[in-house]
Amino acid sequence: MHYKEIGFVNTKEMFRRAYEGGYAVPAYNFINMEQLQAIVAACMESRSPVILQASKRVRQYVGREFMKSMSRAAIELIRQSDTPIPCALHLDHGDSLEECKRSIEDGFSSVMIDGSALPLDENIRVTKNVVDYAHEFDVTVEGELGVLSGLEDDVTREKSRYTDPSSVEEFVDKTGVDSLAVSIGTAHGVTKVKLKPGESWPSLRFDILKEIEIKIPGFPIVLHGSSSISQEYTDMVNKYGGNIQGAVGIPEEQIRKACRSCVCKVNIATDSLLVMTAVIRKILHEDTTVFDPRKYIGPARDELVKMYIKKNKEVLGSAYKA
Template identity: 55%
Template sequence: MALVTTTEMFRKAYDGGYAIGAFNVNNMEIVQAITEACKKENSPVILQVSRGARTYANHTYLMKLVEAAVKECPDIPIALHLDHGPDFETCKSCIDGGFTSVMIDASSKPFEENIAITKEIVDYAHKYGVVVEAELGTLAGIEDEVKVSAEESSYTRPEEVEEFVTRTGCDSLAIAIGTSHGAYKFKPGTNPQLRFDVLHECEKKLPGFPIVLHGASSVPQEYVQMINEYGGNMPGALGVPEDQLREAARSAVCKINIDSDIRLAMTGTVRKYLTENPADFDPRKYLKAGRDAIEAMVRHKIVDVLGSSGKAE
């Protein structure tokens, strides 16, 4: 099976009350772990690449890793997506370079400017059969190139979504309902609550249209504790409760982005391995341990959060 777009994935997810996991990839071990988990769970998947990942790993290397994953998992629908494309040039480079989906993030711009920028990408992408994700509302947090303070963040305004989608022609829409980027999404001691009222109002305005949640890692506390126990320093890291994400996946949310949880699983496991095996210096050993931890994390997300296990028909 060749790389696919998200169009059919999202249609099935919307109708079936589940979401597709969009997992950020940076290197071979992460690609292997995610796709192996999806193969074992028979789940479709979106492999997504940020501008920072392309800078780190090089576009060509990433494409070859994804091509290898497609070859090794011929029965699993795999889409390749640009996460948080900052401008036309970056999106065009990915479209021309083999991506099947791109996100243009002009959410920090005024409404009319966001529409104009998004439409320019849509017009170009659709000529080549590539789908486009856009964003309304601004998520707080820090992850890769995304740096938005709490003061700069804003919830999506449901009264704007229909006009935005109609005028831009985008294929899916990321909205802001209280998720945020990075591992420090909420203050310790708080009771995290997503704005389901905003989500459901957007859903009413856009019946049948796929919604996306960014910044949706849950920051598993066992890995935060592991990192801190083995030399790390992540006090107060807190994520989105998984039961709320599962509830979102039953609605119009067809794509849930997960990055920090993968980083935590790998980093915690590698720290623990190196501490317990101080004489080892073979990267294959500690990276294998990290890869296994990511695979287990992704399988858990597929089964218990996304609900996409067995959906790779």
């Protein structure tokens, strides 16, 4: 079914308003029902536009039918409210035209085609094919230039490649994409950067971001891998039997700064995985008699709601912009 019949919107108007308003729309990844419920509850409560986001691997994990049903349940809940918030359903890291086609068939209103590992000409060709197809259905497309470190493609930070500002104009012109993910120092996964003892977090490359903005003024930029990996939660994981060492995220004030400029979409996935794990570990550790999953997944969901609201209000600036 087409996304408009279901009630989703594409990202065009969302990004236009975010650009003008100096904030970014949250793109929260979800992997299960409780996370999705928390995202919807938090964004409705803080009156934030939202992009619900699922990767190919998650679509496989959840299964195509459940993905369709869960996303429809989410939008139904939003539509029932007196003042519905704009909500998009986005494919994260689509790797082929086929995958994008299937997502559009299933009601996705926006897709990413990630050709960032390819040479520029090849990336342009692959991305343009998806744009030509998706635009027939008024589905918006995100492309990517530059390579992030982290889990996405098993590259290390040493192999990561910042976006070259001199190619963004050509890429955007030739492909017709609606938004562009760039690499300016954010990273996928729980360890965004390896710090030596006493070393503080290096700044995101705001100089590169500025150059990109000058080349393509008014064009919506996307940041992937933007979790902050709060020490509070990594400490909680480690205190209650876990072992996550050297986890370092992106300082929230740097993300906030990026959102005030051309960045219109910020992807946050790892923070929510970490929060769930931390809360569940704590509860199972403190009460060894618990056997009902609602007793630990429920509180994890409550904690997620708080975290998402805080992100919308204090980091992305998207609260009360719906």
